[in-house]
Amino acid sequence: MTVPYEVRTEVFEGPFELLLHLIARQEVDLYEVSLCAIVDAYLAELDRMGPLDLESATEFLVIAATLVELKTRRLLPEPPGDGLDDDELALFEQRDLLLAQLLECKTFSQAGEHLARMLDAGARSAPRTAGPEAWFLALAPDLLAGVTPDDLARALVRAASPKPPPKVSIVHMTPIRVSVGDALAELLTSLPGAGTTTFRRVTAGVDSRIDVVVRFLAVLELYKQGLVELDQGSTFGELRITWTGGDERAPSLVAGADTYGA
Amino acid sequence: MKPRSEITRALEAVLLVAEEPVEPHLLAQLLEVSPSRVDEECAALAAAYADEERGFVLARVAGGYRLQTHPDLAPYVERFVLDGQPARMSPAALETLAVVAYRQPVSRPQVASVRGVNADAVMRTLAHRGYIEEVGRDPGPGQAVLYGTTRVFLEKLGVDSLADLPPLSSFVPAPEMVEAIEKALGGGGSSNGG
């Protein structure tokens, strides 16, 4: 039951990975990143993958639909005025959800790379496993005492019985409803008095995976608005956040972020 | 040279016959000293091995103490131990392992939703390798099986506990990456426009 795309030389295990790859390929010229080119490349890749099983195909297609909508939006003229209709809001919401998922996926893929380095380092040391010398083992209790041949056969049945197949997941894209606006509002309350803090502290006690990503987006939003300064000593170092916005709590920012975020 | 204490010598002997990291409380019981004394003795012995440039080290791994070869000497040890150099893991397997490590206890659908792809086959492979295992059931409806990492996982990483993993936030993409992704998806949207 191997899925066809898993055995390709250039493996994209999931839609997020594929999309991240396509984006990274464009990253050479950050300011020329083209949504159109990425959407076209994504669709071409989907085509190249050939038939997928239903579940995988759904995941890839949901993303494709969002991308195509975003591309269409990009090609249309800006709507007059600043009113957004419900469809547009829904599209922005989908885009933000996709963005959050991409960031989360990227976060864990970087964590995976780090685990690989740790495993490589760990493999350079081999533990002593020779065990006690034979003469000591004679003292060890006989583990087979009281075990009958029937016990052994029953243990085999337990070990080799087919496990019940995992239920087919109907949770394709868990509709995660998180609001960057809420996170922004929270940060606008906590950051001004805090001087310099760290991203780790900002996310202390946050254990939902998506919430960390959302807070990160909120911090970036503040950065874009010039309300905080960010710096990170080293690649894996602490991300330090310094409030530079004075005492003002721009309520308009929160309103603006609401259309942006959720 | 002053005579070595029986405690230190017994510690060396027990560690030599142990097949897995030995927990301090068991060592304390065997040596009839307090667990904190065990920790002191082990720290001193580890420092002495390092000083003496031994070919082995005393390491604290997965909640216990064990003797292991010095990483410098990996080329010799690898040549000697033919069996058991497992193939490298795929990026997909590593990413899944990271999700389980940082999100445990976690169900298969939860892992799948992070990666946007069914995780069953990869999780089976990780279980075969002994890195993850079933750790319980979700109390909610459906009672999904929950997975976590194993003691073997810590042993392979050579770390004492999960607390020795870097915080997940240290892997959140750099701002430039985030910006590139944002741009790719159509920039900051309406909030940039005004």
Add this chain to the structure above:
Amino acid sequence: MKPRSEITRALEAVLLVAEEPVEPHLLAQLLEVSPSRVDEECAALAAAYADEERGFVLARVAGGYRLQTHPDLAPYVERFVLDGQPARMSPAALETLAVVAYRQPVSRPQVASVRGVNADAVMRTLAHRGYIEEVGRDPGPGQAVLYGTTRVFLEKLGVDSLADLPPLSSFVPAPEMVEAIEKALGGGGSSNGG
């Protein structure tokens, strides 16, 4: 203290991971020195361990060298063997032993794939206890070590030969279930190995 030579350190590392006495000519090959140099190094190391009153000694046994515990410390090691080890066969260990018994000769990855979990540590313990042993190598790529049960195993279980192990059909009423189990056990095991 003068820096230790790489040869001495590598010797210590290899002896630490060896499960059986290592023959001088194999050590010579690994360390890329002559067998007589190996003997000199081992003699020097053994003398140093004795001088330093280590808890272990470097002994020449059965035509090879190995690290073993100092006889003085036997009471501690005995206590460790009695108190520090499980006194009973765990369900996981019994399942592993059953898979080896019914499916032998079998490799560790094959056992892992039948049980769905890593079996390395359990199989090591079973081997140390003398219930299973290496019986050969897989001729395929990788040359995995193959395991089978021992005479001791048959004796402790109270059967004359493997043919006397009860057939599965007496424990599983449904024939299709027996078939499924046999399929899980079957030669295809390695295809799942990951």
